[in-house]
Amino acid sequence: MRCISIQGTARYESIIAKRGRKLALIARFLKCVGFFSLIGNNSSLEHALQGNCVNVLIAYHSDYSNTKKMADAIAAGMKVSCSTANITLRTALETAMDDLVSADVIVFGTPVHMGSMAWQLKQLVDRAGKLWMEGALEGKVGAVFATGGGFGGGGGGVETTMVSLHSNFLEHGMMVVGFPKSLPGYADGGLQWGAYGRSGDHQGMPATVSEAALAAARSYGAHVAEMAVKLID
Ligand SMILES: Cc1cc2nc3c(=O)[nH]c(=O)nc-3n(C[C@H](O)[C@H](O)[C@H](O)COP(=O)(O)O)c2cc1C
Secondary structure, three states, X not given: OOOOOOOOOHHHHHHHHHHHHHHHHHHHHHHHOOHHHHOOOOHHHHXXXXXXXXXXXXXEOOOOOHHHHHHHHHHHHHHHHOOOOEEEXXXXXXXXXXXXXXXXXXXXXXXXXXXXXXXXHHHHHHHOHHXXXXXXXXXXXXXXXXXXXXXXXXXXXXXXXXXXXXHHHHHOOOEEOOOOOOOOOHHHHEEOOEEEEEOEOOOOOEOOOOHXXXXXXXXXXXXXXXXXXXXXX
């Protein structure tokens, strides 16, 4: 299934939406006549017929809503490049193993806490260790984002936080999508590993992630969905 590039116009978005509605109608008809029960529990076929580009899970932790804003922006960007993507947002603590297994794309987001990820996300990473034993996440697409208070452009530990999330995805045999410098917004909220928002001001006091960082997160989301469709097809 093909998705439009992030430079796609509203015209393409409406064509894709129409195609999605048509496929959804076909899927609903097949459901009514019992087609899916006849061929067994084939949820991926049902999913494909419904015109969904990809199943996305965005799992994040956020105490003060900055990381949540980034999660919402990434989801919004994904919808732009892949209007039929099926996106689930969950906090790290409420994320179940089934959420990870049923996703084609897993996006992890965290605030930087003392130079690394928040314990709530680490707890999810560790819980998913049993999926590593089963190889259940192999071949899925991973992407990451983080927020930090600052000081400095990258903040205190944001890069290492993102890299450690990449390491975890790679350990599972997943494919990782970074944030290429050619994407819109890279200068405001991109690091090669993923999307970044700085929530502290220049005095080191809490502020909020900037609109520019949220725009970069939308751009990253659009890119991740587009890449995921290419990689998974
Ligand atoms: C316990 C704790 C430790 C933190 N450690 C760091 C740090 O090491 N580096 C940094 O840049 N920001 C640090 N911060 C700031 C947060 O990363 C930043 O405010 C983040 O945007 C909060 O995200 P949230 O609003 O989603 O909770 C820390 C915040 C807390 C509460």
